[in-house]
Amino acid sequence: MARILITGANRGIGLELARRYHARGDEVVATCRRTSDELDALGVRLVPGVDVTETASCARLAQEVGDAPIDVLVNNAGVLTADGLDDLDEDAVRRQFDVNALGPLRVTRALLDRLGDGAKVAIVTSLMGSMADNGSGGYYGYRMSKAAVNAAGKSMANDLAPRGVAVVLLHPGMVATRMTGGRGISVEESAAGLIARIDELDAERSGRFVHQDGRELPW
Numbered sequence: 001m002a003r004i005l006i007t008g009a010n011r012g013i014g015l016e017l018a019r020r021y022h023a024r025g026d027e028v029v030a031t032c033r034r035t036s037d038e039l040d041a042l043g044v045r046l047v048p049g050v051d052v053t054e055t056a057s058c059a060r061l062a063q064e065v066g067d068a069p070i071d072v073l074v075n076n077a078g079v080l081t082a083d084g085l086d087d088l089d090e091d092a093v094r095r096q097f098d099v100n101a102l103g104p105l106r107v108t109r110a111l112l113d114r115l116g117d118g119a120k121v122a123i124v125t126s127l128m129g130s131m132a133d134n135g136s137g138g139y140y141g142y143r144m145s146k147a148a149v150n151a152a153g154k155s156m157a158n159d160l161a162p163r164g165v166a167v168v169l170l171h172p173g174m175v176a177t178r179m180t181g182g183r184g185i186s187v188e189e190s191a192a193g194l195i196a197r198i199d200e201l202d203a204e205r206s207g208r209f210v211h212q213d214g215r216e217l218p219w
Contacts, residue, residue, distance in 0.1 A: 005029040005070050007052060007107055008077030010036040012177040013124065016191035017074060018044055029065055032077075052077045052103030053095075058110035070114040072198060075104035076124045084138045093141035100125075100145035105152055117164030120201050123153045124194070125209070127171045132218035150209060150219065157207030166206035170194055173212050 004021045008014040009030035015038055018030045028044035035048045047064045051057040079099045081092040104123050108115075115121065127133055129146025150169055157167035172194055174184035193212030209217045 001025055001027055002071035003027045003029070003068060004072045004074065005031065005065065005111070006074040006076055007031050007050065007103070010034060010039045013172055013175060013187060013190055013194070014074075014076040015039055015042075016187045017076065017194065018042055020191055020195055029070075031061060052107055053098045055106055055110075058106045061107070062110045062114070065111070065114065068114070069116050070111060070119060072120045072122065073108060073111060073115065074122045074124065074198070075107055077103055078124065080139075080142045082138070082142075083140050085140075088140060093144065096141035096145040097148065100142070101148035101152060104149055105156075108156065115160070115163065115165050119163075119165045120198060121153075121156065121160065121165060121167045122194070122198050122201070123149055123167070123169050124172055125149050125153070125169045127211070127217060130209070130218050153209075154207050161203065161206065164203070166201050166203055168197060168201045168205065168207075169209040170197055171209070171211045171217055 004026050006014050006018050009018045010032035018028050019042055022028045022042055022044050029047060030039055030044050031047045031050040033051050035046055047061055050061050079096055081096060083089055108121055126146045128139060128143050129150045153167055153169040160167060172190045175187055175190045176184045177187060190212055197210055197212060209219060211217055
């Protein structure tokens with residue numbers, strides 16, 4: 001049985017990850033800003049009130065989870081705001097950077113002492129952070145924040161290698177959630193693929209940018 005901590009676990013992909021890990025017998029610590037009826041019903045350990053944009057909140061999370069090791073840290077919390085050159089909202093861009101790029105750094109740093117040899121860190125990013133794949137433009141804040149977290153995850157893989165901690169950057173696919181307006185593959189299909197990629201993660205695969213279906217993606 002592994003101990004899994006998931007941020008942004010109250011809905012969408014995070015909720016389905018918590019459900020699946022719990023169903024297979026893992027110990028799940030589910031964090032979020034505000035819980036949901038669906039998450040409450042799972043019967044996993046909840047740590048609500050966690051805001052990944054606040055360093056003090058991440059430090060409180062570390063205290064709440066105690067000293068026991070964390071086997072898998074899933075940095076899933078994220079936000080998306082549609083924008084373009086004509087309607088660019090700089091505050092929304094900053095917000096996306098704060099949640100999507102800095103959030104995983106804050107959480108991982110706060111929990112470093114719980115990540116020992118063999119632990120895994122997964123960052124749920126997006127193919128929209130790929131510059132090689134960008135053929136349509138727009139979504140400035142989201143694309144920039146996901147490209148930034150890709151860079152952070154790559155550095156994290158290098159920095160955590162001496163500790164025996166592996167890091168992977170995961171694209172969940174275009175998933176039918178509230179964030180995407182219900183368009184895309186099912187949350188169940190996405191979560192199953194993400195868990196498969198995390199299960200196979202090891203030192204050799206650390207630092208990769210991978211689709212939930214297993215394809216390696218261009219930066």
